[in-house]
Amino acid sequence: MTAQLPTRIEHxxxxxxxxxxxxxxxxxxxxxxxxxxxxxxxxDPAHDADAVAALIGDRRVVAIVCTHAHDDHVNAAPALADRTGAPILLNEADRPLWDRTHPDRAPDGPLPDGHRLTVAGTELTVLHTPGHAPGAVCLYAPALGTVFTGDTLFAGGPGATGRSFSDFPTIVRSITDRLLTLPPETVVRTGHGDSTTIGGEAPQLADWPARGH
Structure with missing residues (x-):
């Protein structure tokens, strides 16, 4: 019997x-x-379905998860779903944003708070973290010591809230209540830019400006 290879993260x-x-x-x-x-x-398959498909290779895609529905995070999702047969999952509160980019193609399933996804024996829990967008979610994988935050939390502060569908007090509350409660060594893998850790961001809360996009 061949030993099962450990779950890994690719970027x-x-x-x-x-x-x-x-x-x-x-x-x-x-x-x-x-x-x-x-x-x-x-x-968050962004911009280039061909490049994402090349990284996937011949592996089965369990699901295509969109942390939120800004067009740069979902623009390649339907093409990738067509190529792989995988379902697109999105929190229902972000459907109005999704429809601006893909009015003729609905997501295949929801991403409610607390929902659990399993891939290669590893579980990821959906954390609804509105603020940058109404249906923004993060995916927490305790076995990997990481959380995928989309545009909710960056290295240096929260995602931007100066545009439609966003709210700064809401994103700060989401980060405080849902993310800063995670172990401080948890690696934060973001939608743009460098990774950080929960412990590295927590001390800066009072001074956080709105950033990102």
Missing amino acids: LVTSGTFSLDGGTWEVDNNVWLVGDDHEVLVI
Whole structure:
């Protein structure tokens, strides 16, 4: 019998644009894969379905998870779903944002708070963390010592709340109540830029400006 390989995290940076409220910006996005040699979970397939598919290879895709529905996080999701047959999962509160980008293609399933996803024997728990977007979620994988935060928490502070569908007090409350309660050594893998840790961000709470996009 072949020993089961441990679950691993893979990372891809893709480039494109983010558009909202009449503006468009060039952005680099983090795409995350969690899995092993046989199956993977894809988090936030951005901009380039071909590049994400190349990283997946011939592995089975358990699900395509969107941490929120800003267009730069979901623009490649339908194409990747068509190629892999995997369902697209999104918190229902972000459906109005999703429909702006994909009016003719609904997500395949919801991401309610507390929902658990399993890939390669590893469990990830959905944490609803509104503020950057109404349906923003994070995925906490205690066995991997990591949380995937999308644009809710970055290295240096919370995601931006200066555009439609966002609210700064709400995102701070989400981070305080749902993320800063995690073990301080938990690695924060973000939607853009460098990773950080829960313990590294907690002391800065009082001085956090709104940032990111």
